[in-house]
Amino acid sequence: xxxxxxxxxxxxxxxxxxxxxVIWALVSFGFGIVLRPLLAGIxxxxxxxxxxxxxxxxxxxxxxxxxxxxxxxxxxxLEFGVEE
Amino acid sequence: MDQFVINLIFVGSSFALYIxxxxxxxxxxxxxxxxxxxxxxxxxxxAATAADWMxxxxxxxxxxLIAAVGYGNSTFLMGWTGGYVILALLLAPYLxxxxxxxxxxxxxxxFYSQTARLVAVISLLVMSITYVIGQMTGAAVAFSxxxxxxxxxxxxxxxxxxxxxxxxxxxxxxxxxxxAQYVVLxxxxxxxAVFISLQLTGNPLPQLGLFSTHTETGQPLLQxxxxxxxxLGFNDYTGNHxxxxxxxxxxxxxxxGTAGLPHVIIRFFTVPKVADARxxxxxALVFIALLYxxxxxxxxxxxxxxxxxxxxxxVQGEPLAFDxxxxxxxxxxxxxLLRFEDKNGDGxxxxxxxxxxxxxxxxxxxxxxxxxxxxxxxxxxxxxxxxNLPGWVIGLIAAGxxxxxxxxxxxxxxxxxxxxxxDLIKSMINPGISEKGELLAARxxxxxxxxxxxxxxxxPPGFAAQTVALAFGLAASSLxxxxxxxxxxxxxxxxxxxxxxxxxxxxxxLYIFTYLGWFFIPGTNMLPNTPExxxxxxxxxxxxxxxxxxxxxxxxIVMKISAPVPVEIEELVESIRVPKGAGDAxxx
Numbered sequence: 001x002x003x004x005x006x007x008x009x010x011x012x013x014x015x016x017x018x019x020x021x022v023i024w025a026l027v028s029f030g031f032g033i034v035l036r037p038l039l040a041g042i043x044x045x046x047x048x049x050x051x052x053x054x055x056x057x058x059x060x061x062x063x064x065x066x067x068x069x070x071x072x073x074x075x076x077x078l079e080f081g082v083e084e
Numbered sequence: 085m086d087q088f089v090i091n092l093i094f095v096g097s098s099f100a101l102y103i104x105x106x107x108x109x110x111x112x113x114x115x116x117x118x119x120x121x122x123x124x125x126x127x128x129x130x131a132a133t134a135a136d137w138m139x140x141x142x143x144x145x146x147x148x149l150i151a152a153v154g155y156g157n158s159t160f161l162m163g164w165t166g167g168y169v170i171l172a173l174l175l176a177p178y179l180x181x182x183x184x185x186x187x188x189x190x191x192x193x194x195f196y197s198q199t200a201r202l203v204a205v206i207s208l209l210v211m212s213i214t215y216v217i218g219q220m221t222g223a224a225v226a227f228s229x230x231x232x233x234x235x236x237x238x239x240x241x242x243x244x245x246x247x248x249x250x251x252x253x254x255x256x257x258x259x260x261x262x263x264a265q266y267v268v269l270x271x272x273x274x275x276x277a278v279f280i281s282l283q284l285t286g287n288p289l290p291q292l293g294l295f296s297t298h299t300e301t302g303q304p305l306l307q308x309x310x311x312x313x314x315x316l317g318f319n320d321y322t323g324n325h326x327x328x329x330x331x332x333x334x335x336x337x338x339x340x341g342t343a344g345l346p347h348v349i350i351r352f353f354t355v356p357k358v359a360d361a362r363x364x365x366x367x368a369l370v371f372i373a374l375l376y377x378x379x380x381x382x383x384x385x386x387x388x389x390x391x392x393x394x395x396x397x398x399v400q401g402e403p404l405a406f407d408x409x410x411x412x413x414x415x416x417x418x419x420x421l422l423r424f425e426d427k428n429g430d431g432x433x434x435x436x437x438x439x440x441x442x443x444x445x446x447x448x449x450x451x452x453x454x455x456x457x458x459x460x461x462x463x464x465x466x467x468x469x470x471x472n473l474p475g476w477v478i479g480l481i482a483a484g485x486x487x488x489x490x491x492x493x494x495x496x497x498x499x500x501x502x503x504x505x506x507d508l509i510k511s512m513i514n515p516g517i518s519e520k521g522e523l524l525a526a527r528x529x530x531x532x533x534x535x536x537x538x539x540x541x542x543x544p545p546g547f548a549a550q551t552v553a554l555a556f557g558l559a560a561s562s563l564x565x566x567x568x569x570x571x572x573x574x575x576x577x578x579x580x581x582x583x584x585x586x587x588x589x590x591x592x593x594l595y596i597f598t599y600l601g602w603f604f605i606p607g608t609n610m611l612p613n614t615p616e617x618x619x620x621x622x623x624x625x626x627x628x629x630x631x632x633x634x635x636x637x638x639x640x641i642v643m644k645i646s647a648p649v650p651v652e653i654e655e656l657v658e659s660i661r662v663p664k665g666a667g668d669a670x671x672x
Contacts, residue, residue: 006658006661006662009661009662010661013661014572017173017174020169020173021169021173024166024169028162028166028335029332029335029336032158032162033328033331033332033335034328034332036324044295045294045295045296045304045305045306046295046303046304046305046306046307046308046310046322047295047304047306047307047322048322051155051158051306051322052295054155054158054161054162055150055155055158055161055294055380056161056291056294056377056380058161058162058165058166059161059162059165059373059376059377060373060377062165062166062168062169062369062373063366063369063370063373065169065173066168066169066172066173066362066365066366066369067366069172069173069362070172070359070362070363070366073177073359073362074359074362077359077663080662081664082662082663082664083359083663083664084357084358084359084663084664084665
């Protein structure tokens with residue numbers, strides 16, 4: 001593989017990592033903690049949506065993120081011919 | 085059948101299973117011993133990682149911590165799972181591609197420096213040994229309660245069992261034992277939770293039960309819980325009553341600490357391919373979330389059940405009489421982890437927040453909260469008894485708690501033994517050592533580490549939760565930044581990385597010791613551990629994130645003013661970044 005395509009592969013990887021990490025921070029530190037007051041108006045089971053994100057929602061999002069990243073990277077590996 | 089006999093059957097048969105597996109999967113080579121021959125299926129590895137990761141703290145303590153504080157302790161849920169996103173995206177695939185056995189191996193080679201390797205070995209040993217003491221103590225508590233022996237005997241039983249399968253089996257044995265332990269611990273955790281959720285809400289899924297309607301009152305469970313707590317003068321369960329800033333920092337510390345724990349990282353070296361490392365991290369998170377989404381339900385429901393037990397006629401009615409205490413209270417009073425005291429001599433147990441007494445306590449002239457001690461750690465273990473579940477469920481939860489403590493202890497011991505035999509002896513002291521000699525050294529260092537941990541757990545220097553916090557702080561501030569810079573920065577050089585690790589590790593240890601005492605010896609702290617004395621209001625528990633930031637900053641400053649990275653190292657970093665060719669990696 002040429003240096004140029006290595007660079008492109010790595011750039012695409014870093015881009016998807018950045019997107020995933022932004023969502024990671026948004027659901028946990030964001031919805032679960034700092035932005036919780038913004039979600040206070042959305043009731044869920046005796047409390048508000050921020051509480052749900054803090055105790056369950058962020059974990060479910062984490063799982064989705066890891067599997068999405070896996071799927072995306074496997075596709076990217078094939079595209080650039082760097083799969084095993 | 086007698087409860088003791090039931091416990092014995094459950095604990096005994098689960099142990100027989102683990103030891104049987106360890107013998108069946110005995111390690112023959114160093115590759116088997118350190119990395120299970122790299123042939124582990126990613127889903128199996130995910131379950132093993134989950135068991136390895138979920139320690140006595142997750143199984144026994146976490147729900148109790150959440151129950152005690154409510155929303156504020158969601159930090160444990162987000163922190164201990166969020167770290168797996170970091171692992172899966174930022175560390176695991178590249179470390180698998182690198183293709184060696186240990187974390188110090190990566191740091192030593194990537195930073196082309198024996199000093200870097202040594203600093204990594206020291207960080208690893210300190211954090212793993214402090215962590216393993218906590219596991220041994222947890223196992224000892226569970227043994228002493230369920231086998232009705234004293235805690236010293238419980239500790240010796242735990243050491244003997246860990247010794248048998250960790251030393252004989254190595255990583256290969258541990259992987260399959262941990263798979264069995266995962267099954268035991270998840271069943272043990274879920275069954276009582278399902279029963280309790282059915283009792284309180286009619287919903288068999290605890291995850292949904294938490295947000296469902298409470299059958300008895302006809303309103304949401306959490307609203308009921310908030311109301312009874314506030315009537316007793318406590319904070320409401322779902323509100324935020326702490327510092328948001330500390331909550332963010334503590335969550336972040338737990339996340340990057342998780343990603344930096346060597347015994348978790350090495351699990352990703354055992355799968356065949358780079359793509360499998362990504363898959364495996366995903367499955368680990370699924371298996372962990374099965375327990376972690378149940379834990380908040382267990383916490384909230386147990387808290388409500390305890391209040392209902394103490395106020396059988398509702399919080400405005402007559403409290404429970406001392407003479408009518410259920411058996412579980414008597415059992416746990418014997419362990420010294422639960423205590424009542426009839427302060428006003430009326431024969432009834434008044435339970436309320438005496439720091440913020442409710443109107444009723446003032447009106448009736450109560451003389452203080454009469455449940456004077458409730459150790460959070462008993463909550464999960466006592467949960468089936470609190471909810472009046474049958475004896476076999478209690479036996480099951482005993483086996484589950486022990487599985488959690490022992491699987492993590494075994495994983496930690498493996499990380500310790502690899503660091504000594506592989507990184508210290510083979511890489512630094514005697515490179516000519518034979519494979520047989522290396523295996524022997526690994527087993528001896530493991531036996532030595534068990535002996536040390538047992539001895540330290542026999543004479544605990546007065547710490548439990550603190551040591552776990554230190555282990556996370558150390559991992560967050562020392563190893564995680566070094567590994568990350570090693571992958572994501574081609575320019576990071578040895579001087580920068582070494583400085584970073586020392587600054588991160590040093591500042592974190594110093595900050596923790598300042599407030600918690602030198603080596604946690606009570607009375608040697610230089611400042612009282614209260615929010616007014618904390619630097620910028622940062623709790624010692626949350627300092628790992630700051631230590632990590634200092635590590636990054638110091639490393640980049642020093643890198644700018646020192647010699648650049650050799651060309652072959654830049655090539656090494658490039659090769660780590662692409663999955664192709666991982667199969668060719670050699671065990672040097």
